[in-house]
Amino acid sequence: MSGEDERATRDDRSEASVRSVSPIESVHDTASERRIDEETNEEKVDPPPSALLGRSSWILVLVGAYSVLAIFAWTVLCVTTYRPITTPYYNRYYGHLYSGFDIQSLYEKNQKWLESARVIQSIVGVLTIPLTSAVCSKAAVVFTQQPSKRTNLSLRQMVVLSNRGWNDPAIYGRLFSGDLRRYGSSFLSLAILLNILAPDAQTGGIISPLESLFVKQSTTKTPTESRFIDGITDTMNLLSKSTGPEGDDFDNLVSILTRSAITSAFSTDLQNRLWSRDSDGCNVTSNDDSLVSPRCSFGGITLSNLSLLNDPFLAQLPPSINTGLIRQFLPRMNSSATRDAIAESDFPVECESLPGAFYVHYNHDGVFNSTNFAGSWSAIACMPSNQTHSPWQATRDRQDISEQLYLNISTNSTSSNLTAYTGLFRITLNTSMGYFELPNYYNDQQPGPLLDKSPWEGNCSVEAIKGATCGSYSDPQLPVSSGRYRRSINNGTAGMSNSSVILEATSKKGPLLTIAMALFGEGSFIANRFQNPEAYIYNYTNPNIWDEIDAGASEALFQQYCTEQEPMMGLLLGRSTEYTTDGGLYPGCVLGKTKQLDTLHRQIEQWLMEFATGFEQNKIVNAFEAAAFLANQAWLIQSPDSPSLYVSFDLGADTPIAVIARSGIVLISVLLGAYLAALAALAVYSNRRRVWTRELDAFAMMQIGAAMSERISFTYVKDPDKLRVLDEAPGWVGDATHGDGEVGELGLGSGTPLAKGRRFRKYEET
Numbered sequence: 001m002s003g004e005d006e007r008a009t010r011d012d013r014s015e016a017s018v019r020s021v022s023p024i025e026s027v028h029d030t031a032s033e034r035r036i037d038e039e040t041n042e043e044k045v046d047p048p049p050s051a052l053l054g055r056s057s058w059i060l061v062l063v064g065a066y067s068v069l070a071i072f073a074w075t076v077l078c079v080t081t082y083r084p085i086t087t088p089y090y091n092r093y094y095g096h097l098y099s100g101f102d103i104q105s106l107y108e109k110n111q112k113w114l115e116s117a118r119v120i121q122s123i124v125g126v127l128t129i130p131l132t133s134a135v136c137s138k139a140a141v142v143f144t145q146q147p148s149k150r151t152n153l154s155l156r157q158m159v160v161l162s163n164r165g166w167n168d169p170a171i172y173g174r175l176f177s178g179d180l181r182r183y184g185s186s187f188l189s190l191a192i193l194l195n196i197l198a199p200d201a202q203t204g205g206i207i208s209p210l211e212s213l214f215v216k217q218s219t220t221k222t223p224t225e226s227r228f229i230d231g232i233t234d235t236m237n238l239l240s241k242s243t244g245p246e247g248d249d250f251d252n253l254v255s256i257l258t259r260s261a262i263t264s265a266f267s268t269d270l271q272n273r274l275w276s277r278d279s280d281g282c283n284v285t286s287n288d289d290s291l292v293s294p295r296c297s298f299g300g301i302t303l304s305n306l307s308l309l310n311d312p313f314l315a316q317l318p319p320s321i322n323t324g325l326i327r328q329f330l331p332r333m334n335s336s337a338t339r340d341a342i343a344e345s346d347f348p349v350e351c352e353s354l355p356g357a358f359y360v361h362y363n364h365d366g367v368f369n370s371t372n373f374a375g376s377w378s379a380i381a382c383m384p385s386n387q388t389h390s391p392w393q394a395t396r397d398r399q400d401i402s403e404q405l406y407l408n409i410s411t412n413s414t415s416s417n418l419t420a421y422t423g424l425f426r427i428t429l430n431t432s433m434g435y436f437e438l439p440n441y442y443n444d445q446q447p448g449p450l451l452d453k454s455p456w457e458g459n460c461s462v463e464a465i466k467g468a469t470c471g472s473y474s475d476p477q478l479p480v481s482s483g484r485y486r487r488s489i490n491n492g493t494a495g496m497s498n499s500s501v502i503l504e505a506t507s508k509k510g511p512l513l514t515i516a517m518a519l520f521g522e523g524s525f526i527a528n529r530f531q532n533p534e535a536y537i538y539n540y541t542n543p544n545i546w547d548e549i550d551a552g553a554s555e556a557l558f559q560q561y562c563t564e565q566e567p568m569m570g571l572l573l574g575r576s577t578e579y580t581t582d583g584g585l586y587p588g589c590v591l592g593k594t595k596q597l598d599t600l601h602r603q604i605e606q607w608l609m610e611f612a613t614g615f616e617q618n619k620i621v622n623a624f625e626a627a628a629f630l631a632n633q634a635w636l637i638q639s640p641d642s643p644s645l646y647v648s649f650d651l652g653a654d655t656p657i658a659v660i661a662r663s664g665i666v667l668i669s670v671l672l673g674a675y676l677a678a679l680a681a682l683a684v685y686s687n688r689r690r691v692w693t694r695e696l697d698a699f700a701m702m703q704i705g706a707a708m709s710e711r712i713s714f715t716y717v718k719d720p721d722k723l724r725v726l727d728e729a730p731g732w733v734g735d736a737t738h739g740d741g742e743v744g745e746l747g748l749g750s751g752t753p754l755a756k757g758r759r760f761r762k763y764e765e766t
Helices: 003-030 058-082 104-144 155-162 169-176 186-197 207-214 252-264 289-298 511-520 525-531 551-558 569-573 597-616 619-637 662-686 698-707 724-728
Strands: 033-036 043-046 050-052 215-222 227-232 329-341 358-364 377-383 399-411 421-437 494-498 562-565 589-591 645-649 653-660 733-735 746-748 759-761
Touching: 058 104, 058 653, 058 662, 104 155, 104 186, 104 653, 104 662, 155 186, 155 698, 155 724, 186 662, 207 215, 207 662, 252 511, 252 569, 252 619, 329 619, 358 511, 358 525, 358 597, 377 511, 377 597, 399 511, 399 597, 421 511, 421 597, 421 619, 511 525, 511 619, 525 597, 569 597, 569 619, 597 619, 653 662, 698 746
Parallel strands: none
Antiparallel strands: 033 043, 050 759, 215 653, 227 645, 329 421, 358 377, 358 494, 377 399, 399 421, 562 589, 733 746
16 A cells, blocks of 8 residues: 555544544533523533543552562572572582581472472463453553554554454464454554563463473482591501501501402402492493403402403492582592513512512422422512612602512423423502592592592691691601511422511502512411421321221312412402312312322412413403402501591482573573563553553443444444454544543544543543
């Protein structure tokens, strides 16, 4: 439609308004009260009943209260996503601040806040439809008498507003089907936009679906009560010098315990202090069959294949520990071994003469024959560095040490199952010690890495340390007077040189030295057989336990039973019967049939050959790593000092919370703010002028119908959409008197706006 056509249409609407209003004016004139003045006896006309147009401010109060409730509910949901209302944190440990205090009461109060917010949010959702419609309906009245808009509004458009077309899907269809000019208006567009933003899905609003998309319900852990596990060894307990009541050093106890452990342990034994970043359960989803089979058959982590574990290490507490809401730290140790075959030139020269070196030499000269069951063999073990000084430092920081053990093993047996052998090897054991963070809710219940620095950085006020020494530590490298112990024992053609006795007094030994002393030092399997061979030679003549059985039968039966276990064979060979010793039931089993000295040396020779087999097949690496684990464990749990650490834990209680993504908070907050701002603006707009009716409702349209009685009769209309009168008639309200007289008249389509402060005729029932 051209501009001239639009102006013509507006002129037609103005003319129509005059015609439609004129009859009403005449009715009003005749309805004026006429009376005879008693003094002058003249007829006078009193002005009709009138009043100022109405104005209602209650909609502002409702919109204000609604906005406060909506903002409160959304704010509480957003805030409680990140922190409680009643306390700064959900899952943060408050230390001894809540010792003896029911901290859960704070979170119960926060839960009441959250529940209140959800109830209020539901109330807001219920109020959204009626309040938004009421505000739009009141603002539409002002729009129908707005001077800048009156010439653009038809009666049909006015009817759409009175029918609250912003909520009518049929109107949406007509608007999008090409009838925008007939049915639409600028106010209708604004009302539709407001309802699209409304936080209620029933009105087509987008805020409610977005809340369903972004706002999720979850639970988080909140503090309940701090508990603790005491008796935990601190590294400073390990690295402090301690002596017994009579001055005897307890350090060699670690070697004794290690000897017992590596003798009795099998690589398939479960270890409740062995940690790994891998799951310790039977996880059949793993693609590594070498991990699935052992863990499922043995029920957890074992020492059988340490090299396949992800960062295996030793800690005093079991891997199942979870400190929950409290971040706690614990000492850890881990050792890794390498094995190298070396040339004779690489073997330390005159190791027995090196200051503080660990050196042992066992040998036997013999010829295997029908009467002599042991051939010639020799075993030399050497740790050339000065072992009288501890490699450890008195610190809680991470420290790494490296130790080397040289072995020279040779045999010259010609028996059917033993062959001549010579091998020189170097075992390198690298060990790390420090602290790591225990599993908790903050690290996904996974052990933390080995820390480079003390977790407390020397701050002894931290509650995780109980009774630990502060300040400067004494120098741990307390030298032991150098010396050499050598014992030679002649058992026919056997010889022994052992310098390990003086090293028994070394404080805080490295794990490889502990293992070497357990295998070859004083009191070891091989040393005891050299020093007291008679104790290991059995006389089968009429043993008391076989009084009721003849001597021959008892001897045969006795020889089938295991009387001892060879050290480290359970770690080296496991429980496989493929590696049984001389017909024994288990690997490393020493049968009770040592009847003479050469048989005793044959036992030693067999043990050395099994050792050498492990070196050749590289199984010795895992065996030494397993032995190092047991040696470190013996040192960790047998510290003579009173353990000074305790580990606090609080598994917390499940507390419901709202979970909202940050992007969701921003988006919904912007949309909610835009909706409330538009709603408040319309409420203010509806109250800025005095209006001719409270709402553009059915009663208002009945009044409009009275003004249009000459053009629209009370008859059946088959299709109101085709009535031209609705498009031709004006849809605005003005002053039908054009500002003349003391009392104004409401007129549909009048070109004179309703003046501020002017009185207008009002209806009174007769």
